[in-house]
Amino acid sequence: MEPIGGSGAAMTSHEVTNNTPATSRYVRQMRYAPIGTAGQQSLGSRSAVVVGLGALGAVIASHLVRAGIGRIRLIDRDIVEYSNLHRQMLYTEEDAEHLVPKAEAAAIHLRAANSEPIIEPVVTELSAFNAERLLADADIIMDGTDNFSARYLINEVSVKHGIPWVYGGAVGGSGMCTSIIPGTTACFRCLFPAPPAAGAVDTCETAGVISPIVDIIGSLQAAEALKLLTGNAGAVNTGLTQVDVWHSQWLNIKTTQSRRSDCPVCAKRSFETLENTDSHTAAASLCGRHTVQITPPQPLQSPLSQIASRLSHIGQIESTRYLMRISLADRECTFILFPDGRALIQGTDDPVAAQRIYNDLIGT
Numbered sequence: 001m002e003p004i005g006g007s008g009a010a011m012t013s014h015e016v017t018n019n020t021p022a023t024s025r026y027v028r029q030m031r032y033a034p035i036g037t038a039g040q041q042s043l044g045s046r047s048a049v050v051v052g053l054g055a056l057g058a059v060i061a062s063h064l065v066r067a068g069i070g071r072i073r074l075i076d077r078d079i080v081e082y083s084n085l086h087r088q089m090l091y092t093e094e095d096a097e098h099l100v101p102k103a104e105a106a107a108i109h110l111r112a113a114n115s116e117p118i119i120e121p122v123v124t125e126l127s128a129f130n131a132e133r134l135l136a137d138a139d140i141i142m143d144g145t146d147n148f149s150a151r152y153l154i155n156e157v158s159v160k161h162g163i164p165w166v167y168g169g170a171v172g173g174s175g176m177c178t179s180i181i182p183g184t185t186a187c188f189r190c191l192f193p194a195p196p197a198a199g200a201v202d203t204c205e206t207a208g209v210i211s212p213i214v215d216i217i218g219s220l221q222a223a224e225a226l227k228l229l230t231g232n233a234g235a236v237n238t239g240l241t242q243v244d245v246w247h248s249q250w251l252n253i254k255t256t257q258s259r260r261s262d263c264p265v266c267a268k269r270s271f272e273t274l275e276n277t278d279s280h281t282a283a284a285s286l287c288g289r290h291t292v293q294i295t296p297p298q299p300l301q302s303p304l305s306q307i308a309s310r311l312s313h314i315g316q317i318e319s320t321r322y323l324m325r326i327s328l329a330d331r332e333c334t335f336i337l338f339p340d341g342r343a344l345i346q347g348t349d350d351p352v353a354a355q356r357i358y359n360d361l362i363g364t
């Protein structure tokens with residue numbers, strides 16, 4: 001895996017040899033027979049991408065980094081907020097206070113836990129424009145997202161490039177996960193041919209969510225990744241696991257007959273989500289967040305500091321190394337701008353109103 005936007009120099013992962021700190025760090029894990037020294041060495045030479053560093057992604061990334069993966073890319077579009085802290089175990093009040101993007105905050109905390117893996121935070125939204133560049137060089141893709149459009153993108157990169165991925169989702173007190181192995185299992189589109197209709201399913205906004213279920217689902221996903229990355233593919237759970245932690249129910253549904261001969265992705269190799277790169281500005285209301293995200297087709301033409309200076313008369317501005325935030329009292333909302341031109345407009349669910357604010361402040 002090459003660093004995104006970096007020098008391009010290939011980085012080699014650490015070696016596990018006798019009498020090194022790595023050996024003592026991983027000794028209990030290597031003593032587990034299915035992993036052993038060979039599995040640990042394999043893990044140290046492999047790479048993963050975690051898409052979404054919310055509750056699931058934080059658990060997955062913690063497991064993989066502490067276990068000694070060689071390289072991990074962390075992709076998230078958002079900043080840490082106080083409402084995340086009850087379940088997103090990597091983050092602190094200080095992260096929320098200082099508006100730290102989740103990918104950056106996760107990288108800081110994970111490097112403190114294990115300085116050996118190469119950890120690459122990427123603050124962006126996964127899209128058709130960047131999905132192959134960000135995902136296709138990994139050995140495994142881990143789903144920490146909360147939406148079908150991102151999962152359809154992951155699924156198409158997975159099938160197109162033959163990369164396994166592990167799906168997971170949780171809401172309320174229940175969740176589910178499954179491993180997608182291209183050429184072996186049903187793909188995500190076989191299992192979920194169409195996204196659920198708006199309002200048809202519970203979300204973390206309508207049903208809430210409790211932290212034990214995301215820990216459990218994220219841990220199950222991480223276990224599947226450990227199997228795949230340590231040479232234990234035969235142990236992978238290819239069923240769809242459903243867990244309800246509140247009512248103590250646990251189901252593992254066989255999906256071996258779920259591959260569809262008419263699946264547009266894995267049967268017909270049509271990658272319509274990945275190829276949908278209409279270059280218009282996208283405005284999307286983020287579920288349950290009272291926030292709209294604006295994603296322009298082009299990056300900013302000016303540095304954030306220059307834009308902050310130009311807008312300083314409009315409202316109170318906070319600038320960090322990661323973003324700029326303006327409180328717009330007259331519009332009862334907050335405008336957060338990232339260096340790539342993406343913005344979060346907090347305080348509205350109206351994409352049209354949010355787009356108008358973006359145009360007024362940044363331009364069309």
Ligand SMILES: [Zn+2]
Nearest residue numbers: 187190263266
């Ligand atoms: Zn399929």
